Amino acid sequence: MVAEALPNSHEAPPVVLGLQPAALIDNVAPVDWSLLDQIPGDRGGSIPVQKDELEHILKELDTHVTAAPLKKMAGGSVANTVRGLSVGFGVATGIIGAYGDDEQGQLFVSNMGFSGVSISRLRKKKGSTGQCVCLVDDSGNRTMRPCLSSAVKIQADELSKDDFTGSKWLVLRYAVLNLEVIKAAIGFAKQEGLSVSLDLASFEMVRNYRSELRQLLESGNIDLCFANEDEAAELLRGEEEAGPEAALEFLSRHCSWAVVTLGSKGCIAKHDKEVVQVPAIGETIATDATGAGDLFASGFLYGLIKGLPLEECCKMGSCSGGSVIRALGGEVTPENWQWMHKQLQLKNLPVPDIRNL
Known part of the structure; x- marks a missing residue:
């Protein structure tokens, strides 16, 4: 499969680079329990589906009367984080990955480019672009069903040192199917002096591929790790101490910065011997939790880039994460x-x- 890179206009290297092997379009819709009851798997989680299952859910949504129409936008954890850093914090960001030669691929590229994210490291390939259905209930909880099985994606041997030269941070999301390209990216990042940030993705991913995740953490190449409360519980499942504090301690043994987000209870974080606990910001009832962790990462990374103390990094993350839950989807409104x-x-x-917000 021939990959076609987007032109590079000799731009300055992004401060933060995101690796999202497969471009993804989120289809976000508010739903009630009657539709959720028809969807197999745990509510609130993220379980991959095949193309026919995705099409079935989208068809059900067409006939399902909701208060708001379906929203389509560039999605994926890493895309949400780098877009947030660009639009909300003015940090130069870029994204590495591949998109298909279809309508969804064009939507992904235009959305990220319009948001100021460098798209010169995206490769266009023949084939389809990944999609995800994000079903949001009236409590603001989202149930995600991504379809990436037939999506084009970037491969490890398509990466080069030049993709990473001059940047400061590499943002990753854990996914066992992407482990080869993740490890290749980390290798180049470390050669070029980048720090690496890892998000643990979902409690199902941690539960099902915990040994591979632990190996990745124990490599010593992950500088910053984000986990939510459910992922933290899976990380230490079966051990005597398995709460958020124990997970934070485990992560901090392998990463310079460790963060466990606790939803409405805020977050806990550790750097060196310093441990902080920061409450959630604002009193907003979540309209949609999609992207809350991704945008928390945007704010936290901004704090690190600016050299802020750990507690202020957490507060930046909490403000940023709080901004995205006020509307549908993982893209923050002006x-x-x-x-x-x-x-x-x-x-x-x-x-x-x-400017222009």
Whole structure:
């Protein structure tokens, strides 16, 4: 399969690079329990589906009366994080991956490019672009069903050192099917002096592929790791101490920075011997939890890039994560970026100098 790279206009290297092997379009819809009851698997989780299952769910959504229409946008954890850093914090970001020569692929490229993310490291390939259905219940919880089995994606041997030269951070999401390209990217990143951030993806991924994940963490190549409460529980399942604090301690033995997000209870984080606990920001009832962890990572990384103390990094993350749950989908609206900037001002945190919000 021939990959076609997008042209590079001799841009400066992005500060933060995201690796998302397969481009992804999110189909986000508010639903009620009657539809969720028809979808196999745990509510609130993320389970891969085949193309016919995806099409079946989308067809059901067409006939399912909801208060809001289906929203389509570039998605995927890494895309959400780098887009958030670009739009909400003014950090130069780029994304590495592949997209198909279809309508979804074009939508992904245009959405990321419009958001200021460098798309010169995206490869166009013949085939289909990944899609995900994000079903949001009236409590704001999202159930995700990604379809990536037939999607084009970038391979390990398509990466080069030049993709990483001059950048400072590489953002990754754990996925066992992408382990080869993840390890290749980490190898180049370390050669080029980048720090590496890893998100644990989902509790199902941690549960089913825990040994591979532990090996990755124990390699010593992961500088920053994000886990939510459910992923943290799976990481230490069966052990005597398996709560968020124990998971934080485990992660901090292998990573310079470790963060466990606790939903409405905020987060705990550790760097060296310092441990902080930060409450959630704002009193918003989540409209949609999609992207909350991804945007938390945007804010936390911004804090690290700016050299802020650990507690302030957590507060930046909490404000950023709180901004995305106020509307459907993993892309923050201009109004909600303004809400976040107001929260930063109220807490005497640095407000990014962003135009056109």
